[in-house]
Amino acid sequence: MTPGLIVFTDRRQATRPLDEVVNRAIDGGARIFVLREDDLPAGERAELAGRLGAMIGGAGGALLLEEGPRLRKCHDLAELVAAADDGVDYATLSPIYPTRSKPGYGPPLGLAGLGRMALAVSVPVYALGGVDSPARVRDCLDQGAAGVAVMGAVMRADDPARFVKELLTA
Numbered sequence: 260m261t262p263g264l265i266v267f268t269d270r271r272q273a274t275r276p277l278d279e280v281v282n283r284a285i286d287g288g289a290r291i292f293v294l295r296e297d298d299l300p301a302g303e304r305a306e307l308a309g310r311l312g313a314m315i316g317g318a319g320g321a322l323l324l325e326e327g328p329r330l331r332k333c334h335d336l337a338e339l340v341a342a343a344d345d346g347v348d349y350a351t352l353s354p355i356y357p358t359r360s361k362p363g364y365g366p367p368l369g370l371a372g373l374g375r376m377a378l379a380v381s382v383p384v385y386a387l388g389g390v391d392s393p394a395r396v397r398d399c400l401d402q403g404a405a406g407v408a409v410m411g412a413v414m415r416a417d418d419p420a421r422f423v424k425e426l427l428t429a
Contacts (some may be wrong), residue, residue, distance in 0.1 A: 264292045264427055265349065265383035265385055267325075268296055268311070277373040280419050281311055287423025290320030291349075295328060296411075332387075334365060336376045339359025350382050351408045355399060359411055374402035393429035400429075 262392035265290045266267040270277040272406050291316055312322040331342035332351050334400050336350060342350040354367050367388065368376070390396060399407050407425065416422035423429030 263353070263406040264423065265288055265291045265293060265330075265406065265408040266413050266423070267293045267295055267387075267408060269410050269414050272414040274417070275417055277307075278310065278314070278417075280414055282314060282424045283419035284413055285315060285318045285320065288415075288427045289419035289423045290318065291323065291389075292316070292320065293323045293325055293408075296365055297324050297325065319369045334368075336379060339376055339380045339382070339384065341403050343380040345415070347382055349385055349405070351385045351387040352376055352404075353408075354384075354388025355386045356391075356395065358389040370402050373399060373404060377403040377405075390426075396426050396429035 266284050268277060270283065273280045292311065292387065294304070294311065296304055296307060299307065302368055308322060315322045325332070330351070331338070331345065331347045332353065333339045333342055334353060338342040339350055339352060352368065352373060354365060356374050357368050384403070385406050385408040386399035386404040387408040390399060390407045390409055396407050407426065413419050413422060
């Protein structure tokens, strides 16, 4: 089954310890997480991956590595086609909206761009970038996204469990 939500970690944006944010997001229903934290030394990142992976796995979920074989981050149609050809399980497409997490990363693709590209490939496409409300989730799904991927909005949420529930309900 294709998940409706993928949560990317970012301890720098988290308003509380990352373990707590992830645990609360799990409580809200999130089951697929992507470990970023690329700036950590390898040993610390591996320890964090083990700890979070056990927590997420205990809830029936999965922790993916940011650039692993199951997931690829894409920013245009050519990258989506390459990801599909490589057989990834999921691809993210970003940025859909302007985003606080990566300002200036490129012009937002917008809903029209999302719709055009998501429908052009066979791999499930997840809208990423500025998806910070249930209304935006619904708009992305209406354009053909398989789901949404969220980072900063979950990391910064006052109540990650409630926020994740709201996104999944949308």
